[in-house]
Amino acid sequence: MARKHSKHGSWQDTDDEAEAPPPPPCWLCGRPTGSTIVWHHPVPKSRGGRETVPMHAICQNTLITTFTNSELQRAGMDASVLLANPAIAKFVNWVANKDPDFNAAITKKPR
Structure with missing residues (x-):
């Protein structure tokens, strides 16, 4: 399962004197991530994926x-392959103007 918090440091670590680094951009949409960062495996763990990337929960x-996991495995770490899908391109265009912490229900894939 993807982590929803940073791998480094405790959630209670706050340093008021030091300026916080800018949030990392989302791997899929490129927008800055908000207060909740999901660490996603582009290649599913069940398919041998080890690397994680920051993403919004909605992305x-x-x-x-x-x-499917097989399709994600074929795309690998290349987000442009996923963005070529019309449904993903439409989603990224729609979410581009939303707040970084925006979240909504996603419709299920018809089977």
Whole structure:
């Protein structure tokens, strides 16, 4: 399962004197991540994936409902392959103007 918090440091670690680094951009949509960062495996762990990338929860949910694990494995770490899908391109255009912490229900993939 993807982590929803940073791998480094405790959630209680706050340093008021030091300026916080800018949030990392989402791997799929490129927008800055908000207060909740989901660490997603572009290649599913069940398919041998080890690397993680920062994503919004809504972006991760869209990927999971749109693609199978086999399709995600074939795309690998290349987000442009996923963005070529019309459903993902439409989603990224729609979410581009939303707040970084925006989240909504995702419709299920018809089977």
